Amino acid sequence: MTAEALLAWARGPGMQIALAVFFLGITVRIVEMLLIGRAPDLAAPRKSGVAAGWRTVFHRSLPTPGMLKRSPLVFVGGYIFHLGFLIVLVLSVPHIELFHGVWGIRWPGLPRSLIDLAAILSIGAMVALLVHRLVDPVRRFLSRSGDYFAWTVTFLPLITGYFATHHMLLPYTQMLAVHILSIELLLIVLPFTKLIHTFTLFLSRWYNGAIAGRKGVAS
């Protein structure tokens, strides 16, 4: 198979399959979780949990006091990776074109130098977090194959995207095909691994906040 054919497959049928699996998987899991719901709280609520639920959804994106001191690398690396990944995903012009192609909406992007910076910081943070996971005995003990798998499928789109835009390792056409295929792999496995936290974190935060809110305590 030539690089052109691989790229054509990745941009066509491959993306179709990946997006279908992704949306199907995400909807199945979220609808199932919502239907199972929580056991009814029979106690009289101190106040409505709704506001506290929403507050917690946002609040838990902010660092908790003392976290920087407790595990500085996870704190700094975690923020850099997540924000960098989001910037590259949402504000890179080729990606915006993809979203425009699928849903017909478009927004302004960032120059490539800034996208590059976000990608490099993100890649660096991911490598540092992996090393930390491997070196720290407690984290290593707690890590399972699923953790390393999730790291790999998240890392691949970042590194191949960087290589593609900088014409490194492989010719651009091949690297672009590999990059798109790596994203398709990520899309396919995301709903069925712990990467689903991309979506479920909002549910669990809301539940936590709402439960605490009904009891009238801080979450």
Place this chain on the structure above:
Amino acid sequence: MKKQVTLGEQLRQRGISRRTFLKLCAVATSAMALPPAMIPRVAAALDKAVRPSVIWLSFQECTGCTESLTRSHAPTLESLIFDSISLDYHHTLQAASGTAAEAARDKAIKDFYGKYLLIVDGSIPTKDDGVYSTIAGRTNIDMLKEAADGAVAVVAVGTCASFGGIPYANPNPTGAVPVSELVTDKPIINVSGCPPIPVVITGVLAHYLTFGEIPALDSFGRPLAFFGESIHDRCYRRPFYDQGKFAKSFDDEGARSGWCLFELGCKGPTTHNACATKKWNGGVSFPIESGHPCIGCSEPNFWDGGGFYKALSTTTRPLANWTGAAVVTGAAVGAAAGVAAKRKRSAAKRAHHTVTADELKKKEEA
């Protein structure tokens, strides 16, 4: 056999001065990406080169390739060197027709067997025994195989001959194939492009005349000197790509300011050709310079690449319906799974026996 006239003699007869000839050699040398020190060698070799016999076969094509090579606005050095090869058969250009034309081809094959260059433009239909394109009652497959047998090398000119091109595009009703699928025992040089750049074909001929061998090729059999870099790499609008400045439509501010055409579907990043450096119409401009995105015409399957006006990073198939269907199906499956889980929970609840400490004590004693 014809009198053996050297290329140098031929050019001098046409009033080409030594100075002009050396200029041509310098251009050809730089076009082939050879060091300047090679210019004298190229000049000596071209001067002494006996006009090589060339047989040109046109199959499923639009004559665009021939037009590109012969219809320059003014006679160029490329066209002069092109005129100076002994084009023994080219059924579009030659004066002879009918049986006389076919006889000319037969004679050239016989006289220069094992020495002539075979140039092919157009793809070759193979479906239904190749009946979709015949010349003088013979199929293209038959004619290609016969001519290729005695050729020293085959130059596939244009994307149709190199990769199948437009006839090869889905659904390929004639079963068209490129030259490389039918000729497997001869060196093949693919000079792709729809049409290819004139200087590329003369560059290849000059290289062959100078060194007696075919130039270095890429993985698609294209001369590296011309196809080694992508359009994007050498595009004068590249800085705008890096700055994130893109034309969003053909008549917006970005388009008027000459910004990058990536969002309008430019295939420059995946297209290898010399348009951005050699340019067209005697070096006047190339498509991107005229405000149109590169359509990737020198790459295999460019016609089926998912739309000329779709950005390279987008999908080639409509996905909104797919994602919608996936969400609806997902909701249904999720609902079923949720109901099943709830049932399981209630069943577990019903099956649950409460046990008192007394009962446990009794059980232990028993």
